[in-house]
Amino acid sequence: MTEQTIFRKARLADGSLVDLHVMDGRFNAITPASAAGLSAGTDLGGQLVLPGFVEGHIHLDTSFYGDAWRPHIPCTNGFDVRERVAFQARNLSAAAPMAERAKNQLELCIGHGSLAMRSHVMVDGSVGLKHLEVILAICEKYRELIDIQLVAFPQSGILSSPGTPEFLDEALRLGCDLVGGLDPASFDRDVKAHLDVVFGLAGKHGVGVDIHLHDGGTLGLFQIEEIAARTTALGMGGNVAVSHAYALGDIPADALARAGDMLAASGVAIMTNAPGNHAFPPVAALRKAGVTVFSGSDNIRDSWWPYGDGDMLNRASMIGYRSGFYEDWELEAACDVVSYAGAKALGLEGYGIEVGARADFVVLKAEHVPEAVVAVPGERTVYRAGRVVAKDGAVL
Numbered sequence: 001m002t003e004q005t006i007f008r009k010a011r012l013a014d015g016s017l018v019d020l021h022v023m024d025g026r027f028n029a030i031t032p033a034s035a036a037g038l039s040a041g042t043d044l045g046g047q048l049v050l051p052g053f054v055e056g057h058i059h060l061d062t063s064f065y066g067d068a069w070r071p072h073i074p075c076t077n078g079f080d081v082r083e084r085v086a087f088q089a090r091n092l093s094a095a096a097p098m099a100e101r102a103k104n105q106l107e108l109c110i111g112h113g114s115l116a117m118r119s120h121v122m123v124d125g126s127v128g129l130k131h132l133e134v135i136l137a138i139c140e141k142y143r144e145l146i147d148i149q150l151v152a153f154p155q156s157g158i159l160s161s162p163g164t165p166e167f168l169d170e171a172l173r174l175g176c177d178l179v180g181g182l183d184p185a186s187f188d189r190d191v192k193a194h195l196d197v198v199f200g201l202a203g204k205h206g207v208g209v210d211i212h213l214h215d216g217g218t219l220g221l222f223q224i225e226e227i228a229a230r231t232t233a234l235g236m237g238g239n240v241a242v243s244h245a246y247a248l249g250d251i252p253a254d255a256l257a258r259a260g261d262m263l264a265a266s267g268v269a270i271m272t273n274a275p276g277n278h279a280f281p282p283v284a285a286l287r288k289a290g291v292t293v294f295s296g297s298d299n300i301r302d303s304w305w306p307y308g309d310g311d312m313l314n315r316a317s318m319i320g321y322r323s324g325f326y327e328d329w330e331l332e333a334a335c336d337v338v339s340y341a342g343a344k345a346l347g348l349e350g351y352g353i354e355v356g357a358r359a360d361f362v363v364l365k366a367e368h369v370p371e372a373v374v375a376v377p378g379e380r381t382v383y384r385a386g387r388v389v390a391k392d393g394a395v396l
């Protein structure tokens with residue numbers, strides 16, 4: 001059955017005041033705001049309407065959000081991925097059931113307006129498919145509320161963790177949308193062999209790739225080059241992402257310029273959460289080069305750090321703050337990273353506020369996008385396919 005709904009007096013990002021017409025969960029017309037006196041539909045009162053945010057990198061299986069507080073354990077001698085993985089294993093053994101923790105985190109994100117998500121899920125020799133089975137079931141329960149892509153993520157390495165290639169293969173058969181990786185050089189100490197498994201599985205299953213890469217400097221850049229070269233050779237542009245890519249934040253300007261051109265040409269997207277104490281990819285320079293830069297909360301209350309609130313608008317604010325964005329066009333770019341650029345990185349169909357797109361949107365108490373990014377209004381209403389699903393942070 002078809003049903004027509006009208007949302008009146010919606011303020012779009014370009015400042016125009018319009019009526020949004022929704023039929024069968026999609027925008028079927030966008031017209032200038034109707035004259036006063038009309039009472040049909042919902043009056044948005046000139047509030048800002050943005051498309052649902054894109055949470056491009058999160059870990060649904062390892063968060064303790066809503067569980068008991070876990071004090072952060074510092075590494076003994078500076079940041080060490082292997083040591084953090086060991087802390088995580090210890091913490092998870094005493095955690096509340098995973099389904100409950102994942103549900104808490106999903107509702108946190110949806111409540112803030114994220115309606116599409118990419119979550120990495122541990123799949124390796126240490127946990128096998130146990131995490132994935134729980135997360136697949138919980139995602140199925142939330143499919144009406146949010147689109148979720150799952151990455152089979154080898155948290156304990158691929159070569160370092162016996163059985164991992166086979167588990168990743170099985171995870172992709174079970175329904176993972178992408179295959180992940182983890183610091184091919186510093187963690188597995190064999191870039192070629194690590195990437196052979198990742199890209200081999202991607203080709204076998206016809207899925208995308210999203211690799212965690214913390215390695216900095218020349219070592220990190222070398223791996224980014226290897227990933228870009230394989231992406232080009234395999235014609236996988238648009239389906240490959242490097243998450244974190246800290247190296248891009250600490251290489252000289254000329255090397256960065258070359259890397260930006262290479263990433264743009266190969267179609268490799270970069271995910272950054274603008275971490276607090278790391279050099280991170282220069283968002284403006286990469287965007288200028290034509291690279292798709294997207295973002296995510298990454299860790300929320302987990303064994304890696306205690307921060308995170310699942311609000312991608314707040315993430316846009318952090319990206320802008322850390323990037324030194326002050327001008328309106330820069331603040332709009334920060335918002336783009338958590339919305340349209342995220343949709344491009346995730347390959348979402350029918351995204352945006354336009355005729356034909358899915359009516360997934362967030363209504364905010366803000367005059368325009370720059371104000372939304374700096375003020376991060378908490379008062380907001382989230383619509384999925386034209387129906388209210390969350391208000392002021394709470395899923396209805």
Ligand SMILES: [Zn+2]
Pocket residue numbers: 057058059120212243298299
């Ligand atoms: Zn991550």
